Amino acid sequence: xxxxxxALSLLKGRQSLRLAGHDYRWSRYFVTIRARHNExxxxxxxxxxxxxxxxxxxxxxxxxxxxxxxVIMPDHIxxxxxxxxxxxxxxxxxxxVGAYKSLTTTQWLKHVRMQSLSWEGTLWQRNxxxxxxxxxxxxxxxxRQYIRDNPQRAERGKSSPS
Numbered sequence: 001x002x003x004x005x006x007a008l009s010l011l012k013g014r015q016s017l018r019l020a021g022h023d024y025r026w027s028r029y030f031v032t033i034r035a036r037h038n039e040x041x042x043x044x045x046x047x048x049x050x051x052x053x054x055x056x057x058x059x060x061x062x063x064x065x066x067x068x069x070x071v072i073m074p075d076h077i078x079x080x081x082x083x084x085x086x087x088x089x090x091x092x093x094x095x096x097v098g099a100y101k102s103l104t105t106t107q108w109l110k111h112v113r114m115q116s117l118s119w120e121g122t123l124w125q126r127n128x129x130x131x132x133x134x135x136x137x138x139x140x141x142x143x144r145q146y147i148r149d150n151p152q153r154a155e156r157g158k159s160s161p162s
Contacts (some may be wrong), residue, residue, distance in 0.1 A: 024092035026085025028068070028133040030143045031097065033077050034125040040074035041123070048072050050107045054100060055079065061099065063091035069147040073154060078147045080133065080140070097128050 035041045042048055051072055059065045064087040068080035084090060105123040110118040133140050 006121075023085060024083075024094060025064070025090040026083050028080060028140065028147060029093055030078050030081045030131040030133055030147075031081060032129040033101065034128075035075045036122045036125055038125075039141065040076045042072050042077070043074045046111055047108055050111070051104050054104050054107070058080065058096065058100065062091060062096055063087065069144045071150050073150060080143060080147065093130060101128075117158050126159065146152060 004063075033109060036161065042051065052070075055070050055077075058066060066082040068082060070079040077081065081093070081094070081096070088091070088159075101124045108123055109119065117131045131143075133143060
């Protein structure tokens with residue numbers, strides 16, 4: 001699998017993870033978003049439902065979005081998303097991921113308040129990781145299989161002696 005070379009530009013003391021000059025309103029992307037502090041918070045059934053429901057609702061909010069593979073792991077999510085940048089209203093990937101993180105966090109915090117649960121801080125880590133999936137169908141299928149196999153790999157990792 002080919003890895004992208006990311007431009008490292010400084011912004012408020014942080015380095016950008018995005019590919020310089022790339023139009024993030026189109027293409028297919030393999031995205032990983034991690035939970036705050038890599039905690040296994042996504043093992044909570046109610047939170048998993050919120051995360052999944054907002055994933056499937058993305059095309060209604062963003063008509064330029066086509067969903068592909070998706071998996072929720074205990075401390076992160078992986079997905080493949082396809083963006084049609086030819087649409088006039090097509091937002092870039094960062095806007096879609098930002099909205100997704102905001103919507104899931106807002107609904108989760110509302111649930112926490114209604115249930116009088118204890119929760120401090122954020123739900124997601126600050127950024128996200130993406131890989132541009134170029135036109136290779138073999139690369140796309142390899143990433144799909146990686147996402148599908150992720151839960152089994154995680155289980156094997158738990159049962160392996162340290």
